[in-house]
Amino acid sequence: MSGIRSTGVRAALFTAPLLLGLLGTAAAPAGAVGSHTSHPDKSLTCRGKGVDPDALVRHRTEIVINAPLRTVWKLQTDVERWPSWQTPVETVERLDHGPFRKGSAFRWTTPIPPNPSTPATSLDITSTVQQIKRNSCIRWTGPAIGEGLRIEGVHVWNFSKVKGGVRVSTEETHTGAQVEADVPTATKLLREGLEAWLRDLKSAAEARAHNRPH
DSSP states (O other): OOTTSOOOOOOSOBOHHHHHHHOSTTOOOTTOOTTOEEOTTOOOEETTEESOTTOSEEEEEEEEESSOHHHHHHHHHOGGGGGGTOTTOOEEEESSOSSOOTTOEEEEEEEEOOOSSSOSEEEEEEEEEEEEETTTEEEEEEEEEETTEEEEEEEEEEEEEETTEEEEEEEEEEESHHHHTTHHHHHHHHHHHHHHHHHHHHHHHHHHHHHSOO
């Protein structure tokens, strides 16, 4: 699970957002929502598959980005360049070559601060794309592993054209003994991580669109 941005294992798969959510570092202050909208009772899917329906830790949020869909999609799927616009992402390595597609996998690392359940650590995440539809949706899964911490994540992204740009919706679930020991704290960290990710994506996409020659 390279989502939480740091590493430890080459084990299975994990979802990037999962990790992101666990980060406290690029997170928004508690209660800050900004231009995000939460939909706790709805579930996102990609090609008919969604997040873990039994997970106790989950969050869904979205944002509207004033940029072309192709720009937003390129930033999100060019995973090796994530560190250039996401400060909490330290490293990313594609484990396959060619177009970003079903079966694509990538390892990424990110630091997480201490919290009531675990000490400060660095997470190693290996994310594998399970479903994808170009310019529409992505679903990846995988483990995030750090000192005293292992999380299994499922992360879904939806992209749709709307008036004013692109609506990006994301939902992620986490399972594991550590996060399930304190569901409120784990959910708060996940929410902050996902909202930070969307803010960074919005800033990067809008800056790129604004600077594009006409």
